[in-house]
Amino acid sequence: MTSLQHFGWFLARGFGPQGWGAAGWDWGHDWTTPALYAQSAQLLEQAGFDFLLIEDAPSMGSPETIDLRVRHAFGGPKHDPLMLAPYLFQATRHLGVIPTVNPAAMLPYTAARQFATLQHLSGHRLGLNVVTDTGSARHFGDAPPLAHDAAYDRAEEWLAGLRSLWRSWNDGALVADTTTDVYADGSKMDAVRHRGEYFAFDGPLNAIPFEHGEPAIASPGGSGRGLAFAGANSDIQLALAPLHEQSVRDYRARIHAAAVERGRSADDIRIMFAIQPVIVSSIEEADRIVGASAAPDDAALLAIARKQSSDLETDLTALDLDRPLDLGVFGEHVSHGSIRRLTGDRDVSSTPLRAHLSALAKAGRISDRTGFVGTAEEFADMIEELGEWGNDGVLLWGDLHPVTLHRTLDELVPVLRRRGILRRDFEAGGLHANLRAF
Numbered sequence: 001m002t003s004l005q006h007f008g009w010f011l012a013r014g015f016g017p018q019g020w021g022a023a024g025w026d027w028g029h030d031w032t033t034p035a036l037y038a039q040s041a042q043l044l045e046q047a048g049f050d051f052l053l054i055e056d057a058p059s060m061g062s063p064e065t066i067d068l069r070v071r072h073a074f075g076g077p078k079h080d081p082l083m084l085a086p087y088l089f090q091a092t093r094h095l096g097v098i099p100t101v102n103p104a105a106m107l108p109y110t111a112a113r114q115f116a117t118l119q120h121l122s123g124h125r126l127g128l129n130v131v132t133d134t135g136s137a138r139h140f141g142d143a144p145p146l147a148h149d150a151a152y153d154r155a156e157e158w159l160a161g162l163r164s165l166w167r168s169w170n171d172g173a174l175v176a177d178t179t180t181d182v183y184a185d186g187s188k189m190d191a192v193r194h195r196g197e198y199f200a201f202d203g204p205l206n207a208i209p210f211e212h213g214e215p216a217i218a219s220p221g222g223s224g225r226g227l228a229f230a231g232a233n234s235d236i237q238l239a240l241a242p243l244h245e246q247s248v249r250d251y252r253a254r255i256h257a258a259a260v261e262r263g264r265s266a267d268d269i270r271i272m273f274a275i276q277p278v279i280v281s282s283i284e285e286a287d288r289i290v291g292a293s294a295a296p297d298d299a300a301l302l303a304i305a306r307k308q309s310s311d312l313e314t315d316l317t318a319l320d321l322d323r324p325l326d327l328g329v330f331g332e333h334v335s336h337g338s339i340r341r342l343t344g345d346r347d348v349s350s351t352p353l354r355a356h357l358s359a360l361a362k363a364g365r366i367s368d369r370t371g372f373v374g375t376a377e378e379f380a381d382m383i384e385e386l387g388e389w390g391n392d393g394v395l396l397w398g399d400l401h402p403v404t405l406h407r408t409l410d411e412l413v414p415v416l417r418r419r420g421i422l423r424r425d426f427e428a429g430g431l432h433a434n435l436r437a438f
């Protein structure tokens with residue numbers, strides 16, 4: 001039986017000149033002003049999306065490779081998505097907005113107070129995407145970057161700190177009784193007094209408690225430690241995994257087990273698989289796009305090399321396409337996982353760079369589950385199938401240009417609604433209420 005699933009939009013390159021270089025860029029939108037985002041947020045709300053999640057990284061990367069990251073605007077500049085959120089709340093009534101936050105960049109008391117303020121201002125529609133990137137450590141002090149798992153430990157301590165501050169007003173602390181002229185009862189507040197491994201602060205928080213829940217917590221980490229973090233803390237897990245039945249069921253089971261292990265229920269988390277679909281109006285067009293992608297020209301390969309050069313902070317554009325990739329070009333700072341995403345399971349010593357880039361260029365059809373190019377009906381078939389495996393929802397990903405949103409959603413939304421997969425109405429009570437409605 002078809003059932004409702006949650007939909008979110010992921011602004012995957014952050015609050016910056018995302019979409020730079022794309023054919024639809026020159027529409028006269030100014031990415032530094034709110035109008036473009038407000039328009040897109042309204043469109044997402046009308047489409048029945050629960051939330052917009054905005055990627056972020058505070059840093060443009062290491063000084064030696066900064067040019068690779070900014071030249072085509074893949075890795076920066078990025079403005080702070082938390083500052084954009086109020087404008088999006090102002091433009092909408094139901095849409096949740098989830099900016100990305102790195103616990104390295106903000107003291108717990110400051111974060112708890114700012115997010116509490118925005119949770120109230122937004123009508124309880126705020127979320128936080130908690131990430132643990134350590135590459136930006138040098139912007140926040142002179143301590144060396146933490147190791148991978150330690151960054152998760154710090155994030156966990158940070159989040160527990162926020163929650164202890166948000167909960168520092170006990171029941172009855174907020175009185176607001178005009179007949180007795182008492183606003184609040186200080187004897188019902190916790191002093192908190194946190195002395196941890198990474199943070200030390202006192203409460204209580206100088207912000208009032210929430211009527212409809214704390215800001216929702218999202219997290220994207222896919223490692224064992226990342227999944228444990230999600231199980232313990234998150235309301236939404238952003239999942240990147242192959243979308244075949246066993247993989248989807250396994251991923252969900254791992255998150256659910258992590259939640260139960262930490263005393264939560266499997267139903268406390270919505271697991272949203274990230275997908276970047278290319279929705280086209282006919283089967284013929286989908287076949288043509290996929291066919292063309294199998295033989296990319298050098299210009300197409302250069303575009304992929306530029307993006308990879310930014311993500312890997314290593315210049316691939318100057319390398320000979322027809323020679324094997326020398327792994328020595330990658331510095332120590334480049335993660336092995338990222339290199340493997342480029343090389344796949346091909347033999348690096350004998351495979352020319354052209355073959356690795358061509359593999360990234362290759363698109364696949366939704367209809368045979370080899371990729372994400374297809375019609376709205378084909379995409380809806382896939383989402384319906386995911387639902388049969390117990391899926392909670394999907395995170396569609398792209399830029400926030402209205403052209404991108406219209407191309408993706410214009411035909412898709414009515415099809416998903418007709419099939420009973422996409423909500424028509426929102427709940428009262430903000431983001432948590434919408435996430436828990438089904």
Ligand SMILES: Cc1cc2nc3c(=O)[nH]c(=O)nc-3n(C[C@H](O)[C@H](O)[C@H](O)COP(=O)(O)O)c2cc1C
Pocket residue numbers: 010054055056057100129131132133148220221222223224225226227238239240274
């Ligand atoms: C859907 C999705 C969204 C992400 N958003 C961000 C982000 O906004 N900022 C960031 O630094 N990393 C982001 N990441 C990367 C993760 O934070 C993390 O570095 C990556 O998933 C590796 O984590 P792991 O080592 O636990 O597997 C995202 C990953 C996914 C799959």
